Amino acid sequence: DAMVIQNPRYQVTQFGKPVTLSCSQTLNHNVMYWYQQKSSQAPKLLFHYYDKDFNNEADTPDNFQSRRPNTSFCFLDIRSPGLGDAAMYLCATSRPGSKNIQYFGAGTRLSVL
Amino acid sequence: SQQGEEDPQALSIQEGENATMNCSYKTSINNLQWYRQNSGRGLVHLILIRSNEREKHSGRLRVTLDTSKKSSSLLITASRAADTASYFCATGEDAGGTSYGKLTFGQGTILTVHP
Numbered sequence: 110d111a112m113v114i115q116n117p118r119y120q121v122t123q124f125g126k127p128v129t130l131s132c133s134q135t136l137n138h139n140v141m142y143w144y145q146q147k148s149s150q151a152p153k154l155l156f157h158y159y160d161k162d163f164n165n166e167a168d169t170p171d172n173f174q175s176r177r178p179n180t181s182f183c184f185l186d187i188r189s190p191g192l193g194d195a196a197m198y199l200c201a202t203s204r205p206g207s208k209n210i211q212y213f214g215a216g217t218r219l220s221v222l
Numbered sequence: 223s224q225q226g227e228e229d230p231q232a233l234s235i236q237e238g239e240n241a242t243m244n245c246s247y248k249t250s251i252n253n254l255q256w257y258r259q260n261s262g263r264g265l266v267h268l269i270l271i272r273s274n275e276r277e278k279h280s281g282r283l284r285v286t287l288d289t290s291k292k293s294s295s296l297l298i299t300a301s302r303a304a305d306t307a308s309y310f311c312a313t314g315e316d317a318g319g320t321s322y323g324k325l326t327f328g329q330g331t332i333l334t335v336h337p
Contacts, residue, residue: 113264142324151310151327152265199264208253208272209314209323213264 112136115200115214122190123222130185130217132200141183142211143175144199152199158183159205187219195221228311228328236336241298243331245311246291252323253314254287256296258307259330265310269296301335308332 113134122128132141140159144152156165158177172194174186187194197218201211228245235241245254253272257265271278271287271294278285284297298305312325 115264149330149332151329154324154326157324197262201265208270209325210255210267210270211265211325213257213266215264216262218262 113200113202113212113214115198115217117217118215119218119220121220121222122187124191125189128187128190128219130187130198130200130219132183132185132214133181134200134202134212135181136202136204136212137180138202138204138212139180140203140205141177142201142203143173143183143185144201146197146199146216148196155185190219190221192221195219228309228331230331231329232332232334234334234336235301237301237303239301239335241301241305241333241335243296243309243311243333245294245296245328247294247311247313247326247328248292249313251289251313254285254294255312255314255325256283256285256294257310257312257327259310260307268309298333301333303335303337306333306335 116131142157143155146152154166155169156175172188177183197216199216200214203209203211251273253270255270256268258268259265269280269283269285271285282299287294308330310330311328
């Protein structure tokens with residue numbers, strides 16, 4: 110089945126140690142999104158790609174960066190994780206012309222020790 | 223400021239009862255969507271209603287949209303224990319003719335359905 114896959118499901122890192130989360134999709138969608146979701150809160154958009162065109166949200170900290178080497182893969186890099194970065198990170202995709210219905214992966218739960 | 227605000231924040235009902243969740247938003251929208259999130263998982267799209275529609279049904283789901291009041295409601299009829307999840311509304315921005323736009327999610331309603 111076509112889907113959005115996030116790895117790993119759970120990631121533990123140390124304060125200040127860089128970490129990379131990955132997302133892959135078999136939907137061949139042009140748009141990929143990264144969201145941060147803290148407990149009992151709404152998902153917060155960090156950035157998105159339309160193909161290779163990168164779009165950063167104004168309030169996304171510089172500590173967060175992303176790479177999209179091809180249509181299928183997108184990475185979220187956290188350069189120096191702080192305790193406040195512990196959260197669920199969600200990847201989603203959408204296809205232009207589809208009214209922006211988004212398809213989400215299962216998420217990566219990041220813990221920072 | 224948060225685009226979508228939902229109420230109630232939490233709802234607890236018995237199996238077989240109906241569950242109603244409400245969402246309010248602030249800006250012009252192209253469409254409004256509802257998503258479901260099981261604990262510790264990603265979001266799953268449930269239903270979309272366009273800004274020129276007033277009501278839409280899908281199975282046990284009924285969504286209404288009142289653009290004059292900038293509000294929407296999601297009704298789940300004959301609820302089941304498996305409906306236990308968080309439910310989020312999301313507004314699709316009026317992207318001014320572009321073919322895609324961002325979603326802004328509400329804070330969500332935590333629904334618990336007791337067997």
